[in-house]
Amino acid sequence: MTITKALSELKLLEKRANKLIDETTFVTFTVGGEPPRDARSAAEFNDRVRARRQSVTDLLRRRSAIKAAVVASNARTTVDIAGQTYTVAAAIERKASVAFEQRLIARLRSDLARVQREVELHNERAGERLDQQAQALLGKEGSRGAEYEALHRSFMDRNAARLLDPLDAQADMDRLSDQVEAFLAEVDQALSVSNALTVIDVP
Structure with missing residues (x-):
């Protein structure tokens, strides 16, 4: 059958x-x-x-x-899904466990968005403090000249927040999302075709 x-x-x-x-x-x-x-x-x-x-x-x-x-x-029995060859058992298991990959994607997305907001907010506040210091040290007239640029570099070197992103989260997330979407788009059809064509002997 x-x-x-x-x-x-x-x-x-x-x-x-x-x-x-x-x-x-x-x-x-x-x-x-x-x-x-x-x-x-x-x-x-x-x-x-x-x-x-x-x-x-x-x-x-x-x-x-x-x-x-x-x-x-x-x-x-093997099936080809999104350019990769799986045994049917491995494809079924991946389909069952793809939720873990989706959870990882969601975590990467939320971490990246949260930290980008925090960096932006921190740097806005640092910029406000810099402007206050520049006015106090240089006066309003000097707040855009060469002295200001030197002060700006020195201040931001010490106080600016910088994103620490060892995985390149956006690229990692995009790559993983593409893989998951491609797999899910093809897996059901591939398994259905395989199941319809594969014959087994049952004693």
Whole structure:
């Protein structure tokens, strides 16, 4: 059967097994010679419970056989997604764990934006202090000449905030965002095609 059919049967088997388990009373009691509730006799109850228990076992055994065949196939079948080759298992895992990459992107974005605002605010305040010092030292007339430029360089060397960005967060974020978006845009289609074409043998 194809992987698509296998996945469909797995869902059906799980649904039937859960229903059978939930709707079966496996243990009851009798009083005197009276039959148990929901049965005409103790023998009928016993037979029904054994039959249903066997049915659950058969369903779960079939589910395990299909699941094992799907897992083995996923480990060896490859798909190409956004220019990279993955096993189906690796593609499924990346799809499940892409939230971590999205969390990292969000953190890079928020850190960069926050620190850029802090640097800008700090430097605005430093500039205001510089203007006050320049007026005090040079007077209004001297606040734009060569002396001011020398004072400005000296003051800002000591007081300016500078972004410390060892990863180049914007470039890192852009690169990672492109990778995640390209992967998510193609992964479902690639897996669907692979599942429709890949055939497995279930014992």
